[in-house]
Amino acid sequence: MTRACAILLSGGGSNMVKLVESMAAPGHPARPVLVMSNDPEAGGLERARALGVATGAVDHRPFGKDRPAFEAELTARLEAAGAELICLAGFMRVLTEGFVRHWEGRMLNIHPSLLPKYRGLHTHARALEAGDAEAGCTVHEVTPVLDDGPILGQARVPIRPGDTPEALAARVLEQEHRLYPACLRRFASGQREPLYLS
Ligand code: GAR
16 A cells, blocks of 8 residues: 655745656555645646646745644645655745644655755855855654754765855755655655665
8 A cells, every 4th residue: 555645845846746756656655645835826836736636735824923723724634635644845834843743753854955964044055155065965854853853865966166056956956856756765665774875
């Protein structure tokens, strides 16, 4: 029996596309059941519909500062779709401990840095400012601390002389597209050892 996977996004959804496409492989242990956004206008929703995946949106703005109410609505929609696993794929809302605990052990995230370096935003600019020799991305289980939690995989990207945050982000994103599907497949089949791609 495959595991029902929901994907949460806020933007263009290129990682979502790769995850959905990967789940079409014969024998894959997961299947996409819902793509949800906090932004009804997110480009990723249209791309998901084009792939034949059910979509939904819970606009966070009417909830104001009431994050638990926003998240209760998200959980209601996720559970109505039968979601057993959640992939955060560029979902740009900080989640409360209550939501994370509810889904703990069943929720993955991709972050555009080599965690534990550069939690939060502007990861590529920070790596360049620090003079790092390499950057990359990390897939991890979501725990209540932001961009923390057991690492499921990492891919490294060399930094080139003259790199800009945008150029580096584009090369890291290519690696995200390899790493996230590989980590989802392993996670959904019960593997927990980290995967290191180079
Ligand atoms: C990706 O680079 C992802 O790692 C990042 O947002 C982008 C979404 O791109 N996520 C975060 O920064 C989470 N803190 P996509 O919408 O094209 O998949």
